[in-house]
Every structure is written in structure tokens, then in C-alpha cells.
Amino acid sequence: MDEEPFSIITIYGSNLFSNSVMRERLPRKVFEEIRDVQKGNIKLTSALAENIAVVMKEWALEKGATHYTHWFQPLTGSTAEKHDSFIEPSTDGNVFLDFKGKSLLQGEPDASSFPSGGLRETFEARGYTAWDTTSPAFIREEEEGSTLVIPTAFISYLGHALDTKTPLLKSMKALNDQTMRVLHALGNRTSKSVVVNVGPEQEYFLVDRKYYEKRPDLLLTGRTVFGSMPAKGQELDDHYFGAINNRVKSFMHDLNIELWKLGISAKTQHNEVAPNQFELANIYNSANIATDNNQIEMEIMKKIAGKHGLVCLLHEKPFRGVNGSGKHNNWSIGTNDGINLLEPGDNPHENMQFLLFLMSVIEAVDTYAPLLRASTASSGNDHRLGGNEAPPSIISVFLGDALTTILKRIAAGKDGQPTDDEFIQIGTSNLPSLNKDDTDRNRTSPFAFTGNRFEFRMVPSSGSIADANITLNTTVAEVLSKVADRLEVSKDIEADTKSIIQDSYNKHHRIIFNGDGYTQEWAEEAEKRGLCNFPTTIDVLPELQKQSTVSLYENQKVLSKMELDSRYNVFVEKYTKEINIEAAIMVEISKLQIIPAAVSFAGDFSGSLVNSKKIIMDLDISTEKKLLSEIHKNISGLLSITEILDKQRNTLLESNEEDYQRALQYKNKILPLMEEVREYGDALEKLVSKEYWPIPTYEEMLFKL
Ligand code: ADP
Numbered sequence: 124m125d126e127e128p129f130s131i132i133t134i135y136g137s138n139l140f141s142n143s144v145m146r147e148r149l150p151r152k153v154f155e156e157i158r159d160v161q162k163g164n165i166k167l168t169s170a171l172a173e174n175i176a177v178v179m180k181e182w183a184l185e186k187g188a189t190h191y192t193h194w195f196q197p198l199t200g201s202t203a204e205k206h207d208s209f210i211e212p213s214t215d216g217n218v219f220l221d222f223k224g225k226s227l228l229q230g231e232p233d234a235s236s237f238p239s240g241g242l243r244e245t246f247e248a249r250g251y252t253a254w255d256t257t258s259p260a261f262i263r264e265e266e267e268g269s270t271l272v273i274p275t276a277f278i279s280y281l282g283h284a285l286d287t288k289t290p291l292l293k294s295m296k297a298l299n300d301q302t303m304r305v306l307h308a309l310g311n312r313t314s315k316s317v318v319v320n321v322g323p324e325q326e327y328f329l330v331d332r333k334y335y336e337k338r339p340d341l342l343l344t345g346r347t348v349f350g351s352m353p354a355k356g357q358e359l360d361d362h363y364f365g366a367i368n369n370r371v372k373s374f375m376h377d378l379n380i381e382l383w384k385l386g387i388s389a390k391t392q393h394n395e396v397a398p399n400q401f402e403l404a405n406i407y408n409s410a411n412i413a414t415d416n417n418q419i420e421m422e423i424m425k426k427i428a429g430k431h432g433l434v435c436l437l438h439e440k441p442f443r444g445v446n447g448s449g450k451h452n453n454w455s456i457g458t459n460d461g462i463n464l465l466e467p468g469d470n471p472h473e474n475m476q477f478l479l480f481l482m483s484v485i486e487a488v489d490t491y492a493p494l495l496r497a498s499t500a501s502s503g504n505d506h507r508l509g510g511n512e513a514p515p516s517i518i519s520v521f522l523g524d525a526l527t528t529i530l531k532r533i534a535a536g537k538d539g540q541p542t543d544d545e546f547i548q549i550g551t552s553n554l555p556s557l558n559k560d561d562t563d564r565n566r567t568s569p570f571a572f573t574g575n576r577f578e579f580r581m582v583p584s585s586g587s588i589a590d591a592n593i594t595l596n597t598t599v600a601e602v603l604s605k606v607a608d609r610l611e612v613s614k615d616i617e618a619d620t621k622s623i624i625q626d627s628y629n630k631h632h633r634i635i636f637n638g639d640g641y642t643q644e645w646a647e648e649a650e651k652r653g654l655c656n657f658p659t660t661i662d663v664l665p666e667l668q669k670q671s672t673v674s675l676y677e678n679q680k681v682l683s684k685m686e687l688d689s690r691y692n693v694f695v696e697k698y699t700k701e702i703n704i705e706a707a708i709m710v711e712i713s714k715l716q717i718i719p720a721a722v723s724f725a726g727d728f729s730g731s732l733v734n735s736k737k738i739i740m741d742l743d744i745s746t747e748k749k750l751l752s753e754i755h756k757n758i759s760g761l762l763s764i765t766e767i768l769d770k771q772r773n774t775l776l777e778s779n780e781e782d783y784q785r786a787l788q789y790k791n792k793i794l795p796l797m798e799e800v801r802e803y804g805d806a807l808e809k810l811v812s813k814e815y816w817p818i819p820t821y822e823e824m825l826f827k828l
């Protein structure tokens with residue numbers, strides 16, 4: 124008999140404590156109350172939490188959970204949790220299963236092990252987790268037993284954000300408030316709230332576990348600090364959208380099932396540009412849920428890869444000379460009644476509204492480009508942005524020719540009388556649907572309008588998408604607040620909307636660029652236009668401390684000065700730590716693996732030569748000698764530069780330099796030294812016999828699955 128067909132419908136969301144589960148299980152009044160809490164209409168009470176905890180516990184136990192955990196997202200970029208069992212001792216010496224409203228509402232993990240950037244030193248060591256009612260709890264199935272996972276925010280005793288979720292939620296509120304003001308001023312009386320919709324596309328590599336385990340650099344840093352691309356490289360491009368190999372297919376199948384159980388709508392999957400590189404996209408969701416889902420997704424990808432003898436690499440640049448990985452953060456603003464504010468409309472009024480929101484986003488990107496760049500900055504992403512691949516580190520907005528022309532016409536005051544019916548007609552008739560081909564074809568733009576949303580492509584593959592979205596939401600909210608200020612006192616909404624679009628375009632059109640972002644000409648042109656270019660993390664982090672940044676985040680009530688400072692400190696420290704580990708691993712591989720292997724190969728090789736020469740006295744070994752001396756030259760070069768790297772690293776570690784200054788030294792001194800070490804190491808890889816080479820090669824890792 125055939126196996127029963129597997130049903131997505133039955134498993135979809137089966138491990139998710141969703142609103143529909145709550146609707147089924149909670150008394151109607153209680154369900155309505157939690158909905159109101161989710162919408163921000165009323166405050167969460169302990170009585171309500173108590174009611175929900177009972178139902179949540181029952182549901183979780185039915186699903187086989189033995190533990191529950193408050194799951195949170197500290198500033199490390201990944202997630203953390205503390206497990207508690209449902210078991211409580213009873214007075215008669217037995218146990219019973221319990222889960223109180225209090226345990227749902229609040230937890231107290233040991234906060235001291237998470238980065239706080241000084242927030243805790245100054246105040247209290249304690250940190251609290253608080254239930255996020257807007258992101259559903261879920262069951263994590265594990266062989267050792269299942270766990271009820273409760274998404275939470277992580278805050279200090281005094282209420283400072285120690286995580287990414289807290290400011291994300293605040294930024295969503297800020298954007299909601301300012302967008303609603305604008306909509307209201309434009310005459311919208313039907314929409315009650317807006318949602319930020321986010322659809323991330325996640326890139327990743329898969330490599331065979333047996334190779335991975337033999338690469339200490341991959342194991343400990345996620346990227347290879349030695350190695351180079353074999354002759355059959357990416358230039359063949361045969362991997363992109365190529366047939367997916369069976370092992371990978373079965374990984375993807377299992378991954379999809381796990382994600383679907385959690386109601387994560389993993390939708391598209393395909394090979395990416397690089398060999399063994401893949402992409403997974405979910406159907407978009409509210410920014411908060413999309414962020415949580417992406418974090419869960421990364422966890423599950425690693426777990427499922429392990430079951431298939433594979434390793435999922437999320438680092439931005441695991442392999443030199445091979446396209447890196449990122450996330451494309453698709454972002455739009457929608458209303459609760461289903462209007463996408465970045466979707467060109469069906470009538471003149473909607474078109475005007477569309478152009479106003481479109482232009483506001485462009486203005487935000489131009490005004491706050493350094494902050495957007497900073498929101499994607501990490502030592503890993505530095506290898507990708509500004510490398511010879513998309514996207515470049517200079518922020519610009521791709522709009523496409525049609526929209527650019529439309530905005531240009533409006534700015535020139537020529538909107539009423541279009542000569543060409545291809546163009547939008549403001550205030551007179553309809554906007555013809557934009558030609559799909561007009562969306563960013565070469566995909567080199569870091570920030571592209573793709574028909575009904577913007578796609579921010581600088582986001583790092585390994586980190587949380589929260590930072591990028593916090594920044595986008597806050598900066599757009601700030602621009603919209605100024606728009607609202609003007610429209611709220613307007614006597615002629617149509618004329619004023621038009622003039623806001625005009626002013627904004629005239630001030631900010633320099634950020635619009637529809638060409639190829641790879642080229643040197645663009646770098647030069649961007650500089651002429653006065654656009655900022657921060658090639659590395661360490662260049663851009665100080666932007667977080669500027670007074671204008673503090674004002675922005677305080678205005679929008681997203682982050683306080685203290686919280687911004689703490690973030691800055693955490694990011695600076697993280698940068699130093701990451702490079703320091705990479706340098707340490709590099710020294711180890713160089714001294715303990717590559718040099719001994721090369722010496723041993725050279726020894727055996729010259730031994731054989733001596734023997735051959737004994738037999739054939741007039742043998743000409745001048746070429747072999749050249750090869751030998753080439754090997755020895757590289758060995759001694761590698762040895763001496765490795766020693767220097769090691770010494771510099773130790774000196775820096777022990778120095779009393781201020782954190783930023785130290786981080787700067789890592790960039791200016793350690794990274795170039797690592798570059799030199801790598802050159803010698805990679806040269807040796809091309810000289811030493813494969814049999815002697817101590818670590819798996821790119822060829823093995825990238826072409827064998
Ligand atoms: P591509 O690879 O061409 O960029 P994909 O279909 O792989 O396109 O991914 C598009 C992503 O954009 C998906 O995650 C999708 O859900 C998301 N998306 C689509 N429409 C919107 C929207 N209005 N707002 C936010 N995200 C969206």
C-alpha cells in the first residue's frame with residue numbers, strides 16, 4: 124500500500140500556540156481580552172495571564188512538553204533561554220504539574236552572562252524576561268523531550284532594553300503612530316492601525332560535517348581563514364537555480380516540515396549564486412513575528428543539517444572568493460484593513476498617498492543612511508559589503524526608471540499634464556501598474572523598491588533582522604512625523620501633499636541610483652553626490668553616539684541615550700572579540716597544522732630528490748630545487764608573520780586602550796597581518812601535495828555533498 128500522503132494542512136502550525144488555538148480553548152471574553160492586549164488597546168493583567176497560563180500549559184502537555192522556557196534575544200544577535208520544568212513539589216511529598224500566570228508573565232534569567240554594554244554595571248545586575256503576547260508561544264520538539272517556548276523581551280531591573288525585541292516593538296509602535304497621523308490627515312477614517320510587514324530571505328551554505336570538523340576555523344569562527352577557490356569556480360554559474368542535489372533536497376524537506384509545524388511559511392528555496400549556497404524565503408509577516416521566525420529558522424536549519432550529516436553555515440563570508448550570504452529584508456507598511464501603503468493605487472488619491480509614503484522612505488534612507496549602514500554592521504558582514512559582490516557598502520535607493528521619472532516630473536511641477544500615458548497622473552487619473560521588469564534587475568542595489576515593498580539587502584546572514592527593522596521603522600517614523608506636522612495644519616491637503624513630495628524629492632534625490640552598484644564609477648559618483656561610504660563596522664559605529672542619532676531615537680521613544688550607548692559598547696566589543704578569535708585560530712592553524720605539513724612535505728620531497736640523484740648522477744634537478752626553495756620561502760615567511768600576528772594580538776589584548784581604540788587597532792593592524800598570513804598559507808596550499816595538506820580544501824567543502 125502507498126504511504127499516506129503527507130499533509131501540509133494537518134501539520135501546518137500544529138506546534139504553535141496561535142490565536143486560533145486560543146480562540147478555541149479560551150472563553151470568548153478572555154480571548155477578546157488577549158486580542159485587545161495584543162493590539163495595544165489595554166494592559167496585560169495578572170488575572171488574564173493566569174487564565175491563559177492554564178490553557179497554555181494544558182496544550183503544551185498534550186504536545187508532550189515537559190519544560191517551558193522564556194526565549195529572548197540578547198544583543199549577541201542570537202537567542203537565549205532558561206528552562207524550567209512544569210513539575211512542582213506538592214506538600215504531600217509528591218509532584219504536580221504547574222504553570223502559573225506569573226511564570227508566563229515574567230522570568231529572571233541570569234543576566235550577567237549576556238552583554239549589556241555597561242547598563243548593568245551602572246545599575247542592577249538583574250535582568251527580566253517579559254512575555255511578548257504578540258508573538259505566539261511554540262513547542263520545540265527534541266528527542267530529549269519537548270519544550271514550550273515563550274517569546275519574551277529582555278529588560279534590566281530599571282527597564283532598559285537588553286535585547287533586540289524591546290526596541291523593535293517600540294519602533295513598530297512609533298511607525299504605527301506616525302503613519303496613522305498621516306493617514307488621518309489624508310482623510311482616512313477607516314484604518315485603525317498599521318503593521319510593518321517583513322519577509323526575510325535567508326542565504327546559507329551547506330557543507331559536509333566530516334570536512335567541517337577538520338576545519339578549526341569554521342568550527343570556531345564560522346569562516347575559513349585559509350583556503351582559496353579551486354579552478355572550477357563560481358564563474359561557471361551553474362549552481363544558480365540548478366537542480367538541487369538529493370541530500371540537500373532531503374534536508375530541505377525535513378526543514379520545511381519542522382518550520383511548517385511552527386507555522387513558519389517557508390516558501391521558496393533554491394540554489395544561490397555560489398556552490399553549495401542556498402536560500403530560504405518565508406511569506407512576509409509582522410516585523411516582530413518575522414524576526415522571531417527568522418531566529419527560529421536559523422536554529423532549526425542548523426539542527427536539521429546536523430541530522431543529515433551536514434553543517435549549515437550562516438556566516439556572511441565563509442569562503443574567500445565565493446559569493447557571501449546575506450538576508451534580503453523585504454519591508455512594507457500595511458494597514459489593518461489591508462492597504463499596502465507602498466502599493467501604487469487604483470485612483471489619483473491613492474497614488475498621491477503612495478508617492479508620499481514612497482518619498483518618505485527615500486527621505487529616511489537618505490537622511491539616516493549612516494544608521495542603516497550601522498544596523499547591518501558586523502565584522503563578518505565587512506567581508507561581504509564592499510567586496511566585489513552585491514550589495515556595495517554605499518547606501519543608495521533603486522527606484523526604477525518609471526517611478527524616478529514620475530517623481531522628477533512632480534518635482535518639476537509637471538504632474539498634471541503627462542505627455543506619455545505610461546506615467547502616473549497625479550490628481551487626474553490612474554497609475555498604470557508598474558512594469559515588473561522595471562524592478563532592480565542587476566540586484567546590486569542595497570535598498571531597492573520592488574513593486575510594492577522595499578528590499579534592504581545589506582542585512583547580515585548570521586545576525587538578527589531586528590536591528591535593520593528597528594532602524595527602518597524609527598527613521599521612517601521620524602520623517603512621517605514631520606509630514607504629519609505639516610498636513611495636520613494644512614488647508615489644502617492635495618496641494619500640500621504635492622509640495623511635500625516636491626520638497627522631499629528636491630532635497631533627497633541624490634540617494635536614488637538605478638545603475639550598477641558594483642562599479643568604480645558609482646563609487647566616484649556617490650562621493651560627488653555627497654553620499655556616505657562606511658566600508659567597515661568600525662568606521663560606522665561612532666554614528667550611534669551622535670547627538671542627532673540620540674535625538675532621533677529619543678524623539679520616537681525607541682531607545683534612550685543610555686541604551687544607545689550600551690549598544691555601541693556591545694557592538695565595539697563584539698567586533699574586537701570576533702577578530703581576536705579569528706586571529707588566534709589563524710595562528711594555531713598556521714603553526715600547528717600548515718607549517719608542520721609543509722615542512723614534512725618539503726623534507727620528504729628533498730629526501731626523494733637526494734635518492735634520485737644518487738641513482739642518476741647527472742639528473743638535472745634545478746626545477747625541483749626551485750619548487751623546494753619556493754616552499755621554504757613561504758614556510759619561513761608564514762612562520763615569521765604568524766609570530767608577529769601572535770605578538771601584536773597579545774599586546775593589544777593586554778593593553779589598557781579604550782575599547783574603541785582597541786577595536787580600531789584590530790582593524791588597522793590585526794586584519795592586515797591576517798591578510799599577510801593568509802597569503803603565505805594559501806600559497807603553500809598550491810605547493811604542498813594534497814596528501815600532506817592538513818585541512819579540507821575549498822574543493823572538498825564546496826563541491827562535495
Ligand atoms: P526575490 O528572490 O525575487 O526577491 P522572493 O519571492 O524570493 O523574491 O522573496 C520575496 C520576499 O518578499 C518573500 O519573503 C515575500 O513574502 C516578501 N514580500 C512580498 N510582498 C511583501 C510585502 N508587501 N511586504 C513585505 N514583504 C513582502
Ligand code: MG
Pocket residue numbers: 324451578
Ligand atoms: Mg530578494
